[in-house]
Amino acid sequence: MNLKAILQEKFGFEQFRPGQEAVIRDVLDGQDTIAILPTGMGKSLCYQFPAALMDGTTLIISPLVALMEDQVAIMKKNGEKRVAALNSFLSYQEKQQVLRNLPAYKFIFISPEMLVQKKIMQAFKRIQLSLIVIDEAHCISQWGFDFRPDYLRIGEVFHEHERPPILALTATANQKVVEDIHHYLKLSNPIIHRQSVDRPNISYSFVKVDREDEKLEWLKNHVKRTVGPGIIYVASRKKADEIASLLQMLDISIASYHAGKEQEDRAFIQEQFINGELQWICSTNAFGMGIHKDNIRQVIHAHIPQTMAGYIQEVGRAGRDGEQSAATLLFTPEDEGRTRFIMQEDLPTETEIRHYNHLLAENASPTEAAQLAGISETSMRIIEYYRERMVVDAVIQQINALIQEKETQLQKIIRFVHTRVCIRKEILAFFDERQQALQAVCCSNCHSLDDTWLAKTAEDSGKQALNWRERLALLL
């Protein structure tokens, strides 16, 4: 089959991106497939392309409602109207409307917690499914950086012999995570495609400072002098607001972004950034998934990230256009403690789990019990998953193993930021890859990292306040 001709005709692209074609061929052959493609390498084509050639509906399981809404909006924007999303944000009527018209949709996005509902499952049994896609498949692994307990149940919903092929997509998965994807999704002899996580056009720098306030000085200096568009990742909402407003005082075009802002403001910031009305975004890790902007020149981390995989995903948002881009990690020795606190504050202690279990025995509902025992909602779902399968002592062991694993992840990234060898090499090694060729512009540990290109030559245009009459005239 001439896939290239179809690519051009149906999607308007001249070329596949690396790895896409092989994945698409296996999916079309009806194989279970695991595809590990770096961020921004066109994962969605891997299911949109086969779906275009298959009868029936493609089901896409996606972890985040915001991401899902975004994917749906983009597909609609690109002219595919037969697409719907099923998630907990829909009202009862909206949900019913989608369920009634199920066969009319070519693509259905669904959240895992919605998928496991009996009624929904029955509705899906009545339509012809041609492909099941698990987006962000690393979420299934408790060893992954973004474990979502609801993902574990996906494998229990579909039966091996009665289901269409599964395509598991992720940007980051080392061997251990791939094994989990295989195991928990109950894939049959999956074909694994792995594209290198290496992004040759991104250079890596580590900057160590002694104290927290030196970070701010460094940022002021650096952002004032270098080019955007860029993202500054920070550890908390408060920090995001703080840094954004301090940099703003230096006439830098910047806004903060985090889940504490109202939906419309988040949409404004995202859109301003994409349109080039805003040069910089200072954000928590809430920003990035589903952002389609090719010319991001810099990603700066102003703290030690929680995991390598998360770090690579965030960094991978730079330079999707293939142009030279820079990733900078700014840290102090104190970051280790702070990051550990953030990572573990969400996981319950043994006492909390026992208290929770005790409350359940006294007929409290899981939600009530979690509230009384001071357990977060995510933790509750993790505990509930294990509790259905094992006794409470084993649950505690499992959770302790999780805490242990998080600590291991943290130690890995701490070692990483202190490395003296090539940063790129370290990244590749983490994902069980070996470096193929040296980059001219590599990293701060390789000789003579040339970052003169980063220097800003003109001032940011930034936002100009129009008077309202002019603005209205431009709008309409």
Place this chain on the structure above:
Amino acid sequence: MELSSILLKIIDQLDGERTIYAGYHLLRGKRSGQTLQDVEYYGLKPYFHIIPNCSKEIYDEAVNKLCQAHLIYFAADSFAHTTEKGKMEAQAIAEPQFNGWNYRGRELLFFSRLSLIVQAASHLKAGEPSFMPIQKNVEVQSFVKEFARSYSLKDPVFASTLKEELLHCMEKSGMTEEQKFILIHRLSGYRLTGWTWDQLSEQLQYPVANVRLLYIESLHRILKVIEASKDMALLPKIAENIKVTSYLTESANKTKQLFEMGLPMTAIAGRRKLKMSTIEDHFVEMAINDQKFPLTQFVSEAEAQAVVDKVRQIGTKRLRILKDQFPALSYFQLRLILGARTGGERS
């Protein structure tokens, strides 16, 4: 426009008969019996639900500000009073044109519809039919989809008509230049994205809370103009069903239906599995909002008149004092009379 000055007006109108948090519930639009009664008794309808997400911190900050400026004080009964200075100041503050009772947050729905229509028209005008909608709300999106069936959004006449109508309404509403700035900068279009609250606050040099108040008031003003106008094609359509038509809470409405079927109160409580006190709250709500409420099924006309006269004479609507004056009437009966007969102007 500041929260503290709006609060001063509210406290002044509450006349030393409520605790400080009556204002908090009022601004947030709490639909409890007490707040709904206060709204009616003290003529506070304009302020109902104008800051639905008002936090305790922000509210307390405004209260402290008023205390420190010696504009309000707390008496031994823990009720909030305005000082002489506070009274004068409250009178001096220009009456804001809020209309919270009639919109209850739905003014935002109006603006969301407008925002999506402007975004679509703006992109179509630029020859760019596809865009990422700023409004993610499905209800808003389906309204606009439906709207686009009746009006051709890509017709240049559409854009210019909408622009003219907006200009006309903003002018006629008497809103300030700043409010026009805020409204127009909350809209998005082709390569022109709306501004966040932070960005507006930075530009205008007001705290975000003030910017929001200005925004809400400007929406209430513009909706008033739209409702009164007869010669506009688009904005009245976009403002359709924004004004609240039933002033009863959903639950009170159900009680009302059962009452109209002829069920007595106890039977309604039984049928709905609700406490008698809740059903009483519903009846008080009905008395406040329904002009045809049959008050005389609950008290005699003479009793009702006597209570109304007493309220005028002693100048208070406080239940405990009235109860001392009319020991034969229950609290429930008194509340019904106050609700049906002594409220401010009706909508």
